[in-house]
Amino acid sequence: MSLALYLLGNDLRLHDNRALAHASKYDSLLIVYCVDPRWFVPNRFGLPSIGPHRWRFIKESLADLASSLQKKSQHLFVEYGTVAGVAETLIPDLLPDVLLTSDTHGWYERKGLEEIQQRFPTLPLIFSSNATLFSCDGTSWLSNDLPNQFTPFRKRAETQDVPHPLSGSNSLPPMPSKNLRSNRWSIPDANVLPHWAATSGEFQTPFTGGETSAENYLRSYFSSELPHSYKSTRNKLDGWHNSSKWSSWLAQGCLSPRRVHGAIQNYEHKHGPSDSTYWLKFELLWREYFHWLAIKLGKALFSFQGTAKHAPLTSFYPERYKRWCVGNTPSPLVNACMRELSTTGYISNRGRQITASYLVNELEVDWRYGAAWFEHQLIDYDVGSNWGNWQYIAGVGADPRGGRHFNPDKQQRQFDPDYRYVKRWLIHDYESTTPARIDSIDAAGWPID
Numbered sequence: 001m002s003l004a005l006y007l008l009g010n011d012l013r014l015h016d017n018r019a020l021a022h023a024s025k026y027d028s029l030l031i032v033y034c035v036d037p038r039w040f041v042p043n044r045f046g047l048p049s050i051g052p053h054r055w056r057f058i059k060e061s062l063a064d065l066a067s068s069l070q071k072k073s074q075h076l077f078v079e080y081g082t083v084a085g086v087a088e089t090l091i092p093d094l095l096p097d098v099l100l101t102s103d104t105h106g107w108y109e110r111k112g113l114e115e116i117q118q119r120f121p122t123l124p125l126i127f128s129s130n131a132t133l134f135s136c137d138g139t140s141w142l143s144n145d146l147p148n149q150f151t152p153f154r155k156r157a158e159t160q161d162v163p164h165p166l167s168g169s170n171s172l173p174p175m176p177s178k179n180l181r182s183n184r185w186s187i188p189d190a191n192v193l194p195h196w197a198a199t200s201g202e203f204q205t206p207f208t209g210g211e212t213s214a215e216n217y218l219r220s221y222f223s224s225e226l227p228h229s230y231k232s233t234r235n236k237l238d239g240w241h242n243s244s245k246w247s248s249w250l251a252q253g254c255l256s257p258r259r260v261h262g263a264i265q266n267y268e269h270k271h272g273p274s275d276s277t278y279w280l281k282f283e284l285l286w287r288e289y290f291h292w293l294a295i296k297l298g299k300a301l302f303s304f305q306g307t308a309k310h311a312p313l314t315s316f317y318p319e320r321y322k323r324w325c326v327g328n329t330p331s332p333l334v335n336a337c338m339r340e341l342s343t344t345g346y347i348s349n350r351g352r353q354i355t356a357s358y359l360v361n362e363l364e365v366d367w368r369y370g371a372a373w374f375e376h377q378l379i380d381y382d383v384g385s386n387w388g389n390w391q392y393i394a395g396v397g398a399d400p401r402g403g404r405h406f407n408p409d410k411q412q413r414q415f416d417p418d419y420r421y422v423k424r425w426l427i428h429d430y431e432s433t434t435p436a437r438i439d440s441i442d443a444a445g446w447p448i449d
């Protein structure tokens with residue numbers, strides 16, 4: 001009786017799941033998700049890497065997956081521990097014939113899998129390509145010859161065929177007959193998690209985690225006219241229908257990027273292609289590029305200087321940073337964006353560009369602290385897209401122009417001229433509550449000698 005052990009990650013779905021397709025070759029299958037205790041404790045930027053919004057989304061996604069697996073007579077096991085630590089316990093106990101996992105692009109996540117490989121060198125570890133449009137077969141131009149900038153990457157990618165998503169969903173091998181500690185999934189509770197993570201909390205967020213809601217949403221999106229208006233609305237500051245809102249489901253893998261790409265192509269066959277349908281594919285290529293770039297850069301994705309020749313002329317100013325995080329800067333537009341972010345776990349791409357540029361260019365704060373705050377807050381956080389976009393704006397990444405500066409006053413006039421967005425997110429009247437300056441002591445207040 002052969003056994004496959006499948007360690008889930010950002011691939012919380014049954015559809016178009018190459019690891020599950022591979023698993024069908026074995027007699028039995030154990031499916032495990034690891035809740036890493038390090039997510040909940042402050043990292044080197046003083047923040048838990050995961051915040052309440054993403055954690056809620058993950059729990060919903062796990063509940064949905066558990067219920068779908070049950071319908072296939074399978075189960076989801078949720079273990080509290082690092083991937084390497086959980087493997088260390090399970091592998092000697094179960095003696096699987098293969099370890100399955102999806103490709104992962106973050107440097108730290110890859111290190112965890114390398115640890116397992118070193119500890120169990122004879123156990124085959126099979127990575128399935130589940131997170132990107134193209135797959136890395138070891139000889140691919142993506143892994144060996146990735147351009148340093150997006151445009152040459154996009155031009156090349158546009159000449160390649162995106163693989164079709166797998167059709168149908170296979171029947172799954174049963175669980176191993178070996179006595180397992182429990183046969184029901186459960187999320188770690190208040191005995192192990194910090195209070196905020198153990199309680200459910202009420203959030204004003206429009207996103208529900210899980211493959212089922214992702215699939216329903218995708219269907220309704222492509223039954224509408226929205227794919228034909230995307231290009232003219234995608235830059236707006238807010239509004240549910242102004243952009244696709246796929247990012248959170250893509251980030252946790254509730255939705256497969258190939259499935260989304262295939263859905264755009266089907267829509268084009270039915271209704272004709274347009275600038276907007278092209279632009280949806282274009283944006284998916286940005287996501288794709290940042291995923292491959294994360295692999296190429298490794299740890300340098302998180303370094304202050306990134307890939308630039310010179311380090312940025314910024315530093316860490318705790319007061320400025322804190323006031324940016326909570327939305328109490330001299331810019332009402334930045335404040336509104338930051339409040340939307342902490343209330344909902346999401347802001348538009350425009351909002352992300354404006355707030356990131358403000359932190360780096362106006363407040364002159366080290367960009368990595370901004371990226372860490374986004375990592376903590378965003379439901380759709382993904383390592384490559386977040387840190388890659390931050391590097392880009394800070395001028396230490398894949399930007400031929402060497403950084404982006406968005407003038408907040410100009411952005412206000414262009415994207416929120418009547419202050420409608422600002423009024424929605426500022427609890428009090430922005431005219432009387434916006435501080436005039438960022439530092440509580442200005443230069444004139446410093447002693448001369």
Ligand SMILES: Cc1cc2nc3c(=O)[nH]c(=O)nc-3n(C[C@H](O)[C@H](O)[C@H](O)COP(=O)(O)OP(=O)(O)OC[C@H]3O[C@@H](n4cnc5c(N)ncnc54)[C@H](O)[C@@H]3O)c2cc1C
Binds near residue numbers: 385
């Ligand atoms: C500072 C900063 C940090 C960001 N952090 C993240 C992040 O952690 N996770 C994330 O998914 N996106 C991130 N983005 C990219 C982008 O803002 C979001 O993908 C987008 O706003 C999500 O909304 P949507 O799904 O409606 O996007 P749409 O505009 O509808 O785009 C469709 C899809 O294309 C992809 N996409 C679009 N723009 C980008 C981009 N610039 N980079 C990478 N992928 C893109 C996303 O998968 C998105 O779902 C960041 C952008 C900036 C400027």
